[in-house]
Amino acid sequence: xxxxxxxxxxxxxxxxxxxxxxxxxxxxxxxxxxxxxxxxxxxxxxxxxxxxxxxxxxxxxxxxxxxxxxxxxxxxxxxxxxxxxxxxxxxxxxxxxxxxxxxxxxxxxxxxxxxxxxxxxxxxxxxxxxxxxxxxxxxxxxxxxxxxxxxxxxxxxxxxxxxxxxxxxxxxxxxxxxxxxxxxxxxxxxxxxxxxxxxxxxxxx
Amino acid sequence: xxxxxxxxxxxxxxxxxxxxxxxxxxxxxxxxxxxxxxxxxxxxxxxxxxxxxxxxxxxxxxxxxxxxxxxxxxxxxxxxxxxxxxxxxxxxxxxxxxxxxxxxxxxxxxxxxxxxxxxxxxxxxxxxxxxxxxxxxxxxxxxxxxxxxxxxxxxxxxxxxxxxxxxxxxxxxxxxxxxxxxxxxxxxxxxxxxxxxxxxxxxxxxxxxxxx
Amino acid sequence: xxxxxxxxxxxxxxxxxxxxxxxxxxxxxxxxxxxxxxxxxxxxxxxxxxxxxxxxxxxxxxxxxxxxxxxxxxxxxxxxxxxxxxxxxxxxxxxxxxxxxxxxxxxxxxxxxxxxxxxxxxxxxxxxxxxxxxx
Numbered sequence: 001x002x003x004x005x006x007x008x009x010x011x012x013x014x015x016x017x018x019x020x021x022x023x024x025x026x027x028x029x030x031x032x033x034x035x036x037x038x039x040x041x042x043x044x045x046x047x048x049x050x051x052x053x054x055x056x057x058x059x060x061x062x063x064x065x066x067x068x069x070x071x072x073x074x075x076x077x078x079x080x081x082x083x084x085x086x087x088x089x090x091x092x093x094x095x096x097x098x099x100x101x102x103x104x105x106x107x108x109x110x111x112x113x114x115x116x117x118x119x120x121x122x123x124x125x126x127x128x129x130x131x132x133x134x135x136x137x138x139x140x141x142x143x144x145x146x147x148x149x150x151x152x153x154x155x156x157x158x159x160x161x162x163x164x165x166x167x168x169x170x171x172x173x174x175x176x177x178x179x180x181x182x183x184x185x186x187x188x189x190x191x192x193x194x195x196x197x198x199x200x201x202x203x204x205x
Numbered sequence: 206x207x208x209x210x211x212x213x214x215x216x217x218x219x220x221x222x223x224x225x226x227x228x229x230x231x232x233x234x235x236x237x238x239x240x241x242x243x244x245x246x247x248x249x250x251x252x253x254x255x256x257x258x259x260x261x262x263x264x265x266x267x268x269x270x271x272x273x274x275x276x277x278x279x280x281x282x283x284x285x286x287x288x289x290x291x292x293x294x295x296x297x298x299x300x301x302x303x304x305x306x307x308x309x310x311x312x313x314x315x316x317x318x319x320x321x322x323x324x325x326x327x328x329x330x331x332x333x334x335x336x337x338x339x340x341x342x343x344x345x346x347x348x349x350x351x352x353x354x355x356x357x358x359x360x361x362x363x364x365x366x367x368x369x370x371x372x373x374x375x376x377x378x379x380x381x382x383x384x385x386x387x388x389x390x391x392x393x394x395x396x397x398x399x400x401x402x403x404x405x406x407x408x409x410x411x412x413x414x415x416x417x
Numbered sequence: 418x419x420x421x422x423x424x425x426x427x428x429x430x431x432x433x434x435x436x437x438x439x440x441x442x443x444x445x446x447x448x449x450x451x452x453x454x455x456x457x458x459x460x461x462x463x464x465x466x467x468x469x470x471x472x473x474x475x476x477x478x479x480x481x482x483x484x485x486x487x488x489x490x491x492x493x494x495x496x497x498x499x500x501x502x503x504x505x506x507x508x509x510x511x512x513x514x515x516x517x518x519x520x521x522x523x524x525x526x527x528x529x530x531x532x533x534x535x536x537x538x539x540x541x542x543x544x545x546x547x548x549x550x551x552x
Contacts, residue, residue, distance in 0.1 A: 037523075037527065040523075040527040041526075041527055043529075044527055044528065044529035045529070046529075047529035047530075048529045051529070137523050137524055137527035137528055137541065138527075138528055138529060138530070138541070139524065139528050139530065139538075139539035139540045139541040139542065140530065141530050141538060144530075149529075181540065181541065181544065210468035210469060211468050226468065229468045230470050231467075231468070231470070232468075297466060300462050300465060300466050301466050303458075303462060304459050304462045304463060304466060307455045307458065307459055308459055308481060310455070311451075311452050311455050311456065312481070312483050312488075314442065314444060314448055314451075314452065315441045315442055315444070315486065315502065316441070316442060316483075316485065317441075317442030327483055327484070327485075328483045328484025328485060329481070329483050330482045330483055330484065331481070331482045332459075332463070332479065332480065332481040332482065333479060333480050333481075333482075334463050334464060334467065334479050335477065335478065335479075336467050336469040336470070336471065337467055337468060337469040339463075353468045353469075355469070359482070
């Protein structure tokens with residue numbers, strides 16, 4: 001009897017409005033929050049686990065980047081599924097805007113704090129988050145000063161840029177500012193072929 | 206309303222020279238008495254210690270509270286002679302001394318007045334746990350008074366000073382029969398002192414003290 | 418006003434020590450370690466020499482009063498001791514210590530570079546605690 005009703009619940013979980021977080025429809029997200037504490041502990045454990053399996057800081061960032069990519073691909077898929085008018089960006093600027101607003105909103109419930117273009121290289125763009133919540137509790141020890149735990153975020157961004165036909169090399173940098181010890185800059189360096197394509201498309205207008 | 210549990214007096218040699226209790230339920234004195242009774246018959250003057258807490262609870266109703274070291278000279282001699290044989294009471298007195306001694310020292314450290322002579326320049330007054338508050342007073346001569354009360358009684362400094370000045374000095378030090386040996390400890394076996402102390406504690410217990 | 422904050426781990430080792438005023442003598446690192454060990458011992462003995470019947474209160478809070486300052490100790494259910502040295506006027510220290518506990522959980526325990534029972538070296542913890550202490 002109990003089993004039967006359980007099965008029935010499984011069957012109808014998408015259509016019925018369930019109060020259980022895990023039984024909700026992926027299509028219509030309700031604004032349930034995930035505990036930041038739980039995430040921080042999990043993320044901390046990911047870093048610790050990775051740290052035991054790498055040789056240096058770059059290696060560690062690479063590992064986090066890789067994990068971020070896996071998340072990014074799935075996030076992109078989900079956002080496309082939820083997007084009302086299916087519409088995938090392929091140009092550089094709209095892709096950046098998409099990441100800056102839609103992706104950040106979906107992940108962190110806020111927009112990224114700024115989006116800018118590097119003054120030195122025209123193929124480099126920067127997304128800045130003053131207080132990335134995923135690294136809120138992390139203090140990087142002095143002997144690892146160059147390590148940026150935002151590498152995970154960079155991985156997410158990299159996967160999304162790639163999915164939008166704008167492959168880029170993405171790195172993250174911790175740039176502490178006054179009162180913002182966790183200010184993180186995510187630097188996207190688009191590959192040459194993307195920049196050439198952009199130029200051709202702009203010329204053809 | 207002050208609930209006084211017990212008082213310890215330590216001399217300069219870190220020895221407990223006097224202990225008495227009121228309102229105490231988990232007394233090691235009772236345990237000692239039990240142990241003593243089973244090993245040998247002890248004649249204890251006019252005082253009988255019972256194994257249950259009834260005697261200590263009713264102690265404020267005119268009856269004498271139990272004291273340690275007892276008047277029975279056998280026990281008194283025992284602490285000096287066979288100090289290797291620890292009774293529960295002795296054990297507890299040592300713990301109490303250890304606690305106040307260490308506490309006083311760390312507090313002196315915080316005040317940057319850590320002198321090898323000891324003393325209480327840091328002004329350690331009391332500490333409180335969930336269940337009781339321990340008050341500490343150290344006389345300039347190194348005699349230490351430790352009084353345990355309920356948690357809410359915050360300042361017993363005047364009371365301890367009063368006990369030192371007007372009871373200890375008057376009835377113990379000024380007693381010509383009290384021999385102060387600079388090299389060894391002498392337990393206080395002075396009935397008059399006990400009676401006055403007992404009266405004084407009974408007085409402050411019943412008086413409605415303004416609590417902070 | 419809070420003079421200093423100490424955190425002592427389960428086995429009596431000092432894992433955090435910060436001074437916020439010069440009204441108390443600065444303990445050398447060795448003295449601070451001795452303080453932690455001694456306090457740990459006093460804490461353990463204080464319950465053994467208790468003359469009072471076992472209390473029903475579940476909070477584990479202790480204080481030491483002296484002429485010039487007061488030491489407050491809050492022991493978490495997991496056995497970590499959070500200690501604050503304050504002046505005699507400081508009120509609500511129990512809440513402050515509860516907040517210190519919260520900071521410890523957030524900025525020490527959730528920091529992937531922190532190992533349990535070891536000294537806390539975390540810039541975030543330092544700065545958040547400073548903010549808390551300065552009110």
